[in-house]
Amino acid sequence: MNKVRFLSMGLTLAAVLASCSTTQSGRVESLIRFPDHLGPNWKTSGKSATYTPETIFEYIDGEAEIYFPYGLKRASSQTYSDGKNVVVADVYEMGSFLDAFGIFSNYRSSTARPYQAGAEGFADDYQIMFYKGPCFVRITAVGTPNDCAEALQSCAQQIDQNLKFESKAPSELDALAVEGINPQSIRYVARSVIGYPFFNRGFAAERMVNNGSVRVVVIPQPSEENAEAVLRAYADFLKKAGASFEYVSDKLTAIDPMYKSVYFERFSNVVVGAINLSDKELGVLAVKPIGQRAAQVFEKAG
């Protein structure tokens, strides 16, 4: 995959949307058609509601801020009821397939069970979540779990069918298709990876190395120069913090004030790092295979 594709997230989607559903004013129609029924007795309560980035606060309040870095375009919501219990279906249309994965990855639950809907669907007694194409789908029940179970599932299945995208992970995740990576741990962070503003956007995950779990980060950049600048900014931060570090030939080893022993390396236009290490060698082992693969995935344009 071309790195420009990654870095201009949403262009493909924008083209698809522009070709099929753009109104005269340039705004985009909702991608979702909600089901009319969720089984016997379960009917829609009122019309579906649509929220834009300006009005989304009215619906999910402060939580809306989490959605903006992932390019929220609109959210649609439909409520269903059997007279006693309620099911609410929310579909968030994000900036790109990767953005939909990114926002979904914030909501993953380690205690929920896998559920067959969209990509990486999961469920518990009160909710089902998945992502598909540029959409993040969140279906929630309010009421008695037994009474809501079938309606929840019916809703998820119908929405899954109505969204005409493939149920697969964004291709950018190939960069992390390396032995030992726990796929459930992968997050796409659209702003300040590990809380550092110079790591503007990228991935965080856990990788098993020598029977121990290591936290790794992957920061793709538009060019080798940008990747160098990112690593330099990190070195500058460490220097001014008075941290001990060594930065030679695109390799950086340090005792970070937040993340203890760390190892970072630049591979072409991608910076890959390992944090909270018990020893540096573990970092090198954790980082190398990811760096080599990520450099191919986010290869140079042209």
Next chain:
Amino acid sequence: MKHRDGKFDRRAFLKITTVGGAAAMTLAIPRKGMAEDAAKSLEFRTLGRTEMKVAIVGIGALKITEPAIFQAAFERGVNYVDTARGYLNGNSEKVVGQALKGYRDKVYVATKFKLGTKEHMLGQFEESLRCLETDYVDVIQVHNLKSKGEAMDPVAKEVITQLKKEGKVRYAGVTTHSNEVEVAQALIDDPDNFYDVLLIKYNFQSPPEIKQVIQKAAEKNIGIVAMKTQNGGYQGKEWADVSPHQAALKWVLQDKNVALAVPGMNDLAEVMEDTAVMRAPLLTSEEKRLLERYGAYLEARSCRLCGECNSTCPNGVDIQEVNRCLMYAEGYRDIHLAKQTFREIPAAFSVERCTSCQRCSAKCVRGLDIAARMRRAQELFA
């Protein structure tokens, strides 16, 4: 609880400047061996009728996903963290739980549940305890109330009373983002004085009714926690060298009826920017003027996206949509979303077609200089 009252050793923080992308940003990071007087310089206030002595800047947990970043804030003196069961499907509480390791006796924890049946509220609360890895929370808040009826919900009161008896909750609170005056007034009028804490949206652009109801609530010894202290403020080029962000936070803290503010923070840079206010909370006259100018700046640029001007452009520019892109860039500071939305405007309605003829400016219902805004968009998105 030494730490909570500010009588503890803290680490020093070194002001540094680092470069991230094009913009230079100031970060201050922890360093061991901070002087005692620096800790003494922090301001603490009592949260209403509770016994909690809170540092005036707390931390809104929603956007931080790294325990280490919370801990950097704790090391700076923050002793109040506000999260919610609903944030990120409980993952926010899990991160706070990890961050609290070694800090639980030094930091007050507030979380929230939603109104529902008794079983549902109790279930939510038990999940909160599990995720926060604690056996009690300092403040449980009923989340996002919109009316007097919701504020006086008897089931919520029954649940909280039970949790207090079980020693799982110390104080009760509510949060409100809309119809705030009615909700706050319900707490003030409550003969039981049931709720101790009110988490309310409050900033330098809040209408006077909010300030008044906060004063009345404080007089009834309800602890006031301010959120959304920035009002999602715009940041234009001309503000790059100053921080209306800090001034806006100070404006809220000038009001002694407010015990603390819990601004949302994204990363270490914002943690450092906000926590710096704890050491110098006084709004200087220069900052007052800055805020006034900033308020005027917001007004002058805030397009309401009403669309009235769209038909006025002889060249077909989709003015409303271009203004939306500017709002994403300057308001939400999300250039990615702004550029993406901008690219979706078909060429026939593009800002490139603008000839600065000024016809639209004459028609704007808010009197905005639309032509200037179109030029700004050309500059920004070219």
